[in-house]
Each structure stands twice: as C-alpha cells, then as structure tokens.
Amino acid sequence: MTPSLGTILVVDDEPQIHRFLNPALTASNYDYLRAERGDDALRLAASRAPDAVLLDLGLPDMDGHEVLRRLREFSDVPVIILSARDREAEKIAALDGGADDYVEKPFALGELLARLRTALRHHLRKDNAETPVIIGDLVIDAVLHKITLNNTQLALTKREHALLMLLARNQGRV
Structure with missing residues (x-):
C-alpha cells in the first residue's frame, strides 16, 4: 500500500x-x-x-x-x-x-x-527554510522535525509537533 x-x-x-x-x-x-x-x-x-x-x-x-x-x-x-x-x-x-x-x-x-x-x-x-526555535533548553527544529529538551530528544506526534511549533513561534502572544 x-x-x-x-x-x-x-x-x-x-x-x-x-x-x-x-x-x-x-x-x-x-x-x-x-x-x-x-x-x-x-x-x-x-x-x-x-x-x-x-x-x-x-x-x-x-x-x-x-x-x-x-x-x-x-x-x-x-x-x-x-x-x-x-x-x-x-x-x-x-x-x-x-x-x-x-x-x-x-x-x-x-x-x-x-x-x-x-x-x-x-x-x-x-x-524547510525555517531555522530552529530555541527557548531556554528547548530546541525545535522544523527542518528535521526534531525536538530536544535538555539535550534529550522528545517523541511527539505530527500534531503535537505542529502545536508546539505554533506556540513557540507566537511566544509572548499566546
């Protein structure tokens, strides 16, 4: 399939x-x-x-x-x-x-x-052109769809990743 x-x-x-x-x-x-x-x-x-x-x-x-x-x-x-x-x-x-x-x-x-x-x-x-979002020890890499916290990779669903990216891009407004 x-x-x-x-x-x-x-x-x-x-x-x-x-x-x-x-x-x-x-x-x-x-x-x-x-x-x-x-x-x-x-x-x-x-x-x-x-x-x-x-x-x-x-x-x-x-x-x-x-x-x-x-x-x-x-x-x-x-x-x-x-x-x-x-x-x-x-x-x-x-x-x-x-x-x-x-x-x-x-x-x-x-x-x-x-x-x-x-x-x-x-x-x-x-x-893919976006740069990683860094908030303290949290790194969100949209290109690699990779999220790390304190140098530990987190496993998130596609939806969770998209939501976290949205919140990170709009920090201070949400």
Whole structure:
C-alpha cells in the first residue's frame, strides 16, 4: 500500500463536490476530511492539522472569507479556494486574506490536483527554510522535525509537533 501524501480537508456544502473529490483525492493517495460548515472546518483544522484545505466561499453558517481569516489565526496550512464566485474582487480578497490559490468552479480535476501538489510543495519548502526555535533548553527544529529538551530528544506526534511549533513561534502572544 502506498503511504498517504497528506490529509486534505475539503470544506464545501455541496454533496456533489464531496462525491467527486473524495474518490479522486483518495485515489491520488491523500487522506480525505470532510466539512460542510465553517465551524466544523475550523474544529477539524485545529484538531486534525490537515496538510491542505480546499475551501468553498459559500458556506451555510459563515462566509468562506471568515473561515479563512479564523484559520489564519492558528495555522499556515495551504488553502486553495474552490468557488463559483468569479469576480476579480472576490479572488483578490481571498488571496490577500491568506489563500494560497483560487480555483473557479467548475474546475478540471487534473489542474486542481496539480495546484494542490504545488501548494504542498511550496509549503514544504517554506517549512524547510525555517531555522530552529530555541527557548531556554528547548530546541525545535522544523527542518528535521526534531525536538530536544535538555539535550534529550522528545517523541511527539505530527500534531503535537505542529502545536508546539505554533506556540513557540507566537511566544509572548499566546
């Protein structure tokens, strides 16, 4: 069995989008998380730490721009907007609001997958360019995904590592 290339959170209230993307992403070796509401998306993003988010702007409980704004308060996960909104102002607002890309519905699956791979690749490069965070005797190396305390390596899950890195990068603000 081929290992997963990452977990993708798909946030859309249209069942047909999930029926289309779930098998397509799964066949491309991604794990699939589904949310139909903004509050569910934020909860899943915080608890499951997906590797990327595909986000619709038209959700039943809140606008996708608000979901993006709240998501950016605690995560730098790559976000690709999937929306039928085709006005330039919508695209600019989403990209300036922190989205990594914007794909109009209807979309071609091959192009979406290529954009997803690109967003994940850019995010990985950014993570790899980071220098270790040092707080006293605690050293967090994002490049090696290694954490040491008093020269002893700690074994943390991916989610625990991401949370500790987030807290360390925002020390004095959290």
